[in-house]
Amino acid sequence: MLEMFVALAEQNRYRIVELLRGGPLPxxxxxxxxxxxxxxxxKHLRVLKDAGLVDVEPHAQHRVYELRGEPLRDMHTxxxxxxxxxxxxxDQLNELVVELxxxxxxxxxxxxx
Amino acid sequence: MLEMFVALAEQNRYRIVELLRGGPLPxxxxxxxxxxxxxxxxKHLRVLKDAGLVDVEPHAQHRVYELRGEPLRDMHTxxxxxxxxxxxxxDQLNELVVELxxxxxxxxxxxxx
DNA sequence: TTCGTATATGCCTTGACAGGAATATGCTCG
DNA sequence: CGAGCATATTCCTGTCAAGGCATATACGAA
Numbered sequence: 536m537l538e539m540f541v542a543l544a545e546q547n548r549y550r551i552v553e554l555l556r557g558g559p560l561p562x563x564x565x566x567x568x569x570x571x572x573x574x575x576x577x578k579h580l581r582v583l584k585d586a587g588l589v590d591v592e593p594h595a596q597h598r599v600y601e602l603r604g605e606p607l608r609d610m611h612t613x614x615x616x617x618x619x620x621x622x623x624x625x626d627q628l629n630e631l632v633v634e635l636x637x638x639x640x641x642x643x644x645x646x647x648x
Numbered sequence: 649m650l651e652m653f654v655a656l657a658e659q660n661r662y663r664i665v666e667l668l669r670g671g672p673l674p675x676x677x678x679x680x681x682x683x684x685x686x687x688x689x690x691k692h693l694r695v696l697k698d699a700g701l702v703d704v705e706p707h708a709q710h711r712v713y714e715l716r717g718e719p720l721r722d723m724h725t726x727x728x729x730x731x732x733x734x735x736x737x738x739d740q741l742n743e744l745v746v747e748l749x750x751x752x753x754x755x756x757x758x759x760x761x
Numbered sequence: 762t763t764c765g766t767a768t769a770t771g772c773c774t775t776g777a778c779a780g781g782a783a784t785a786t787g788c789t790c791g
Numbered sequence: 792c793g794a795g796c797a798t799a800t801t802c803c804t805g806t807c808a809a810g811g812c813a814t815a816t817a818c819g820a821a
Contacts, residue, residue: 561797561798562797562798562799563796563797563798573797573798573799574798574799574800576798577798577799577800578799578800580798580799581799581800595797596796596797596798597797597798598797598798598799
C-alpha cells in the first residue's frame, strides 16, 4: 500500500496513471501526450511497474504499458476500512478522548508518588 | 489528490493515519504508540493537516487530532473512475493498441517522403 | 508568577529522488 | 550484417524533505 502511494506521489507518474486509465499505451505515446522526455517516461514507468501498478507487453520494439487492476482493487479495499470515517459521526469518540486525557492526568499523578 | 498521495507516501504519516482510524488521539499518544519523537509527530501532523487529512481540536494543552472524512471520500470517488480497470477486461483495448502501433509506422513512412 | 507539561517551530545535516544528457540494448528491415 | 527506431540504463547534479536537537509557545496548577 505504502509503495503504491509513493509511486503515485509524483506529478508525472500520477499523470501517467491518469492517462493509462483510458487504456494501454506505448512509451512514446505517453511521452508525447505528457510532453516528457523519453528517458524520464521510462524511469517513471519503471517505478510504477515495481509498485505493481502497470504491466508491460512488448509489441516489436514498442513496449505497451497498461494499468493493473489488482493494486487498485487493493486500494479500494484499504479505503473501505475507512468508510465509517466518512459515513458515521465521530461525536461519541470525542467523548472517549476526554476520558483519555483524564487518564493521562491520573497517570501523571501516580508517577509523582 | 496528488497532495494527499504525497502526504500518505511516508511511513510514519501512513502509520499515523492508520492509527487515527481507530479514533481521534492527542499528539503524545500518537508518539508513544508509534515510538516517534514528539517534534517529528508534530511535523507529520502538520503535513497531514495541510493536506486536509486531519483536523485538530484543542483540549487544554493537548491537541487532539482526528481523521477528516472528506478527503477519504474524495479518494474513493477518484478510485471509482478506475473501477472498470479491475471490473472489466481490457482485451478489446489491446486490439486498439495494435492499431496505434500500425498508425505509428504509417506516420514514419509519411515523414520520409 | 513560577514551574511542569504538551505541542510547535527553527536550524542543520544527510539521504533520496527527479531531470538532463549521453549511451547501451533490443528489434526490424533492407 | 548495418542502419534506424523505440526503449532502457547510467552518471551527474540540484533540490527537497525527514530526522535530531534545541528552543519557543501555550496552558494549567500551585
